[in-house]
Amino acid sequence: MKNFSYVIKDEVGIHARPAGLLVKEAKKYQSKVMITKDGKSADATRLMALMGLGVKCGDSVDVEISGDDEETAFTEMKAFFENNL
Numbered sequence: 001m002k003n004f005s006y007v008i009k010d011e012v013g014i015h016a017r018p019a020g021l022l023v024k025e026a027k028k029y030q031s032k033v034m035i036t037k038d039g040k041s042a043d044a045t046r047l048m049a050l051m052g053l054g055v056k057c058g059d060s061v062d063v064e065i066s067g068d069d070e071e072t073a074f075t076e077m078k079a080f081f082e083n084n085l
Contacts, residue, residue, distance in 0.1 A: 001064060001065070001070065002071070003063060003064040004063055004074070004078055005061070005062050005063075006081045006082075006085070007058065007059070008056070008060075008061065008085050009057065010057060011057050012057065013054075014053070016051065018085055019047055019050045021080075022050060022085070023044065023045055023047050023050065025077065026044035026077070027045050028076075029065075029067065029072070030068045030069050031065050031066055031067025031068065031070045031073040032065070032067055033063065033064070033065050033073065033077060034063070034065075035053065035055075035061050035063055036061065036063075037053045037054075037059060037060070044063075063077060063078075063081065065077060
């Protein structure tokens, strides 16, 4: 299992468009990608669950990745967050 924390820089947080991109990215991997904010977690492949976290600009989220391809998923998900969120 690998994890990292990230502070959201997108001015509107994780709303429909970035959440959709995040779901698409997370579905590329066999590993399970979980996003946690304020003790609530959501599977990163589930759009409505992600949007239900209510992540806004400036919020810190924890991303946990576990599975067969977690090394690749960790590297690429971290880059995705830095480039898109």
